[in-house]
Amino acid sequence: MIRLDTRDADFAARFDALVDARRESAADVTRDVATIVRSVRDEGDAALRAFTRKLDRHDLDETGWRVDAAACAAAFDALEPELRAALELAATRIRAYHEKQRPQDSAFTDAAGVRLGARWRAVEAAGVYVPGGRAAYPSTLLMNAIPARVAGVDRLVVVTPTPDGAINPLVLAAAHVARADEVWRIGGAQAIAALAYGTERIARVDVVTGPGNAWVAEAKRQVYGVVGIDMVAGPSEIVVVADGANDAEWIAADLLSQAEHDTTTQSILFTDDAAFADAAAAAVERQLSTLPTQAVARAAWEDNGAIVLVPTLADAMPLVDRLAPEHVELACDDPQALFDRLRHAGSAFLGRHTPEAIGDYVAGPNHVLPTGRRARFASGLGVIDFMKRTSFLQLDETALAELGPATIALAEAEGLPAHARSVALRLRTNR
Amino acid sequence: MIRLDTRDADFAARFDALVDARRESAADVTRDVATIVRSVRDEGDAALRAFTRKLDRHDLDETGWRVDAAACAAAFDALEPELRAALELAATRIRAYHEKQRPQDSAFTDAAGVRLGARWRAVEAAGVYVPGGRAAYPSTLLMNAIPARVAGVDRLVVVTPTPDGAINPLVLAAAHVARADEVWRIGGAQAIAALAYGTERIARVDVVTGPGNAWVAEAKRQVYGVVGIDMVAGPSEIVVVADGANDAEWIAADLLSQAEHDTTTQSILFTDDAAFADAAAAAVERQLSTLPTQAVARAAWEDNGAIVLVPTLADAMPLVDRLAPEHVELACDDPQALFDRLRHAGSAFLGRHTPEAIGDYVAGPNHVLPTGRRARFASGLGVIDFMKRTSFLQLDETALAELGPATIALAEAEGLPAHARSVALRLRTNR
Numbered sequence: 001m002i003r004l005d006t007r008d009a010d011f012a013a014r015f016d017a018l019v020d021a022r023r024e025s026a027a028d029v030t031r032d033v034a035t036i037v038r039s040v041r042d043e044g045d046a047a048l049r050a051f052t053r054k055l056d057r058h059d060l061d062e063t064g065w066r067v068d069a070a071a072c073a074a075a076f077d078a079l080e081p082e083l084r085a086a087l088e089l090a091a092t093r094i095r096a097y098h099e100k101q102r103p104q105d106s107a108f109t110d111a112a113g114v115r116l117g118a119r120w121r122a123v124e125a126a127g128v129y130v131p132g133g134r135a136a137y138p139s140t141l142l143m144n145a146i147p148a149r150v151a152g153v154d155r156l157v158v159v160t161p162t163p164d165g166a167i168n169p170l171v172l173a174a175a176h177v178a179r180a181d182e183v184w185r186i187g188g189a190q191a192i193a194a195l196a197y198g199t200e201r202i203a204r205v206d207v208v209t210g211p212g213n214a215w216v217a218e219a220k221r222q223v224y225g226v227v228g229i230d231m232v233a234g235p236s237e238i239v240v241v242a243d244g245a246n247d248a249e250w251i252a253a254d255l256l257s258q259a260e261h262d263t264t265t266q267s268i269l270f271t272d273d274a275a276f277a278d279a280a281a282a283a284v285e286r287q288l289s290t291l292p293t294q295a296v297a298r299a300a301w302e303d304n305g306a307i308v309l310v311p312t313l314a315d316a317m318p319l320v321d322r323l324a325p326e327h328v329e330l331a332c333d334d335p336q337a338l339f340d341r342l343r344h345a346g347s348a349f350l351g352r353h354t355p356e357a358i359g360d361y362v363a364g365p366n367h368v369l370p371t372g373r374r375a376r377f378a379s380g381l382g383v384i385d386f387m388k389r390t391s392f393l394q395l396d397e398t399a400l401a402e403l404g405p406a407t408i409a410l411a412e413a414e415g416l417p418a419h420a421r422s423v424a425l426r427l428r429t430n431r
Numbered sequence: 432m433i434r435l436d437t438r439d440a441d442f443a444a445r446f447d448a449l450v451d452a453r454r455e456s457a458a459d460v461t462r463d464v465a466t467i468v469r470s471v472r473d474e475g476d477a478a479l480r481a482f483t484r485k486l487d488r489h490d491l492d493e494t495g496w497r498v499d500a501a502a503c504a505a506a507f508d509a510l511e512p513e514l515r516a517a518l519e520l521a522a523t524r525i526r527a528y529h530e531k532q533r534p535q536d537s538a539f540t541d542a543a544g545v546r547l548g549a550r551w552r553a554v555e556a557a558g559v560y561v562p563g564g565r566a567a568y569p570s571t572l573l574m575n576a577i578p579a580r581v582a583g584v585d586r587l588v589v590v591t592p593t594p595d596g597a598i599n600p601l602v603l604a605a606a607h608v609a610r611a612d613e614v615w616r617i618g619g620a621q622a623i624a625a626l627a628y629g630t631e632r633i634a635r636v637d638v639v640t641g642p643g644n645a646w647v648a649e650a651k652r653q654v655y656g657v658v659g660i661d662m663v664a665g666p667s668e669i670v671v672v673a674d675g676a677n678d679a680e681w682i683a684a685d686l687l688s689q690a691e692h693d694t695t696t697q698s699i700l701f702t703d704d705a706a707f708a709d710a711a712a713a714a715v716e717r718q719l720s721t722l723p724t725q726a727v728a729r730a731a732w733e734d735n736g737a738i739v740l741v742p743t744l745a746d747a748m749p750l751v752d753r754l755a756p757e758h759v760e761l762a763c764d765d766p767q768a769l770f771d772r773l774r775h776a777g778s779a780f781l782g783r784h785t786p787e788a789i790g791d792y793v794a795g796p797n798h799v800l801p802t803g804r805r806a807r808f809a810s811g812l813g814v815i816d817f818m819k820r821t822s823f824l825q826l827d828e829t830a831l832a833e834l835g836p837a838t839i840a841l842a843e844a845e846g847l848p849a850h851a852r853s854v855a856l857r858l859r860t861n862r
Binding site for chain 2: 083086087093097101106110114115118121123138139170206207221224225247249250254257260261291292293297335345346347348349350351355356357359360361362363364369370372374375376377380382384388390391393395403405406413414415417418419421422425
């Protein structure tokens with residue numbers, strides 16, 4: 001963990017270094033992934049089975065390729081009532097939030113008599129990748145699948161690896177809650193390739209979303225254009241902007257909630273109170289000592305954590321914009337005033353009673369968010385990622401007479417005479 | 432050109448072949464582009480100058496790196512009045528259409544007392560690529576730059592190659608009309624790398640859009656994630672759905688307006704009238720013979736063109752959906768009825784008086800559209816491509832008491848104790 005103070009002489013250089021630090025895996029898996037993707041595209045299920053046997057150590061023909069709906073329902077029914085209720089609360093709230101994202105169609109007729117507008121439709125099929133192993137999160141399934149369902153996709157496909165044949169019942173339960181149509185026991189680059197190109201068993205989809213390791217991320221990048229994808233995700237991060245009136249224990253827990261995800265995650269505290277900075281740092285140490293995930297969280301905090309002292313919280317906002325973090329907490333009395341000054345963040349958590357973890361599960365907004373400074377240009381996952389827009393245009397003779405001559409002039413200037421002719425013929429001028 | 436009839440025994444197989452035909456360049460430029468991108472990232476302007484000298488055959492230090500605003504204004508002033516007016520009409524209408532695309536912020540408080548919503552902001556800087564040479568279209572500059580301006584970007588950068596040092600005055604005039612802030616005389620993969628990573632002279636941008644050759648497309652793919660990009664574009668295509676009451680000459684001109692772009696473009700006519708199919712084919716031949724762009728248009732039509740006979744126009748719509756074309760014209764008396772049956776298309780042109788060319792220039796909707804069946808999942812370029820959404824959330828103590836327990840249950844089930852703790856501490860339960 002580093003400590004910075006905007007008044008230090010070397011602050012600018014050290015903050016630049018913090019902004020530019022790359023935490024993403026440098027492993028070049030491009031070629032390996034290309035081989036896997038090509039194999040699955042060309043050989044279909046046989047390649048899927050072979051890669052699964054090699055990488056996940058089970059034989060799909062023996063363990064089964066799919067988990068059926070009854071098994072997902074049974075997994076849900078077998079949960080503790082408290083957990084069942086929590087999953088349902090999460091799904092209900094995520095659905096409600098995303099229903100407000102459904103885009104409006106538009107249609108209008110302008111002064112020239114041109115009727116024009118845009119129409120949104122859902123893609124036919126969406127594929128959601130849910131990681132296996134440590135990061136097999138049912139919440140991730142809900143956050144990816146529910147926006148697809150709200151968009152109105154006809155077919156919702158879940159793929160999830162089951163290493164050594166072991167199925168995570170929480171993921172199945174979430175698939176039941178999200179009403180997934182198919183659940184396939186495949187993972188890695190081979191699963192992404194199967195979704196993009198289809199195999200004998202698995203029909204191809206139109207959009208692939210969901211987090212994964214370096215192989216999954218590279219596979220998504222390689223099939224981008226064959227299908228739509230969500231943003232390629234990197235390590236997670238949180239920025240907490242907090243004044244001295246906060247409870248240092250609360251803020252320390254927030255910093256650690258990000259750190260415990262992975263050793264590459266980043267937690268940064270901005271505060272205008274040096275004593276609070278000390279207290280928060282001490283609280284982090286104290287909490288780490290009893291945290292079951294302390295090995296991961298300690299490495300992330302020590303390697304990537306930072307506390308930045310600023311003259312006022314408002315001074316922090318341009319610095320936060322440079323980081324363009326995935327999550328930002330604004331823990332102060334007037335968080336809206338700070339939020340109004342902020343331009344780049346994936347998701348903002350306002351006030352002292354809004355820990356980021358609430359947004360990970362049940363609040364409603366999506367937890368699939370741009371990382372690695374991509375909030376400068378990217379948005380969290382949403383309903384429109386599973387939809388597309390068709391623009392439309394309708395002219396009558398009068399409208400064409402009004403717009404036609406300018407079209408002909410531009411088409412001719414661009415050296416496209418057939419374009420000009422298609423208009424000129426209709427204007428009944430002889431060209 | 433092939434002719435198909437849905438009643439033919441081999442129709443399904445032949446239509447499948449039409450759908451699956453790849454018209455995109457198979458040239459693998461991945462490694463060459465990676466070398467260029469790395470050089471520009473590491474060596475900046477020196478690499479830009481070297482690549483431009485080699486590939487565009489002029490020395491930027493001698494010919495100049497930038498075109499200033501005065502030169503763009505002068506290029507505009509020097510145009511024929513008719514062309515000047517046409518560019519201004521186009522810009523005005525494109526702006527008006529895209530202003531309606533500006534997304535609405537949302538904020539609401541739900542029954543649990545949670546305040547939540549989403550806020551849209553423009554990216555800081557956008558870079559627009561405008562090809563040089565044959566495809567140096569001022570309309571492309573307007574279609575990319577105006578949505579960025581409407582989104583509210585602070586800085587709008589145009590890059591365009593000037594092979595052998597020759598500047599296209601129409602592009603400069605369009606840069607003036609679109610109020611570009613900077614115009615740089617660079618192209619190819621090196622220009623995309625400069626926009627993504629920045630150089631000594633050129634500050635990096637956040638989003639890069641615009642068409643280009645295989646090198647430009649691959650460079651965009653390689654910098655995707657460092658910056659946002661628009662969809663990687665392939666060869667253009669048009670589907671015309673027309674009944675026998677159309678003027679065959681009009682429809683032939685529409686088919687050729689797509690064919691003249693490039694030998695890889697595709698024009699397909701669906702009709703329910705065999706005699707009209709013959710008349711349209713004959714009209715295409717007749718028009719080709721006098722078309723200045725006939726070499727290109729003839730190759731495209733002969734290699735990729737098709738006429739498909741269907742029992743009724745309604746029967747064509749599922750077939751059109753399989754093609755998911757960039758452009759579709761619905762030339763009949765009740766085009767809306769057909770449009771209602773259509774799901775996948777980049778842009779639709781309704782009725783007999785709406786040739787696609789109108790949409791290329793002055794109608795208002797964007798002409799940067801998904802190609803190669805990507806309309807299944809992708810949309811045309813729009814204002815939101817230059818904006819991003821920040822979701823936000825604010826809970827008070829009461830709301831946290833309502834949502835907290837479910838969050839704790841899910842966090843513990845996922846093995847994330849610091850997540851649970853960040854909520855539990857605030858609920859003042861001792862965990």
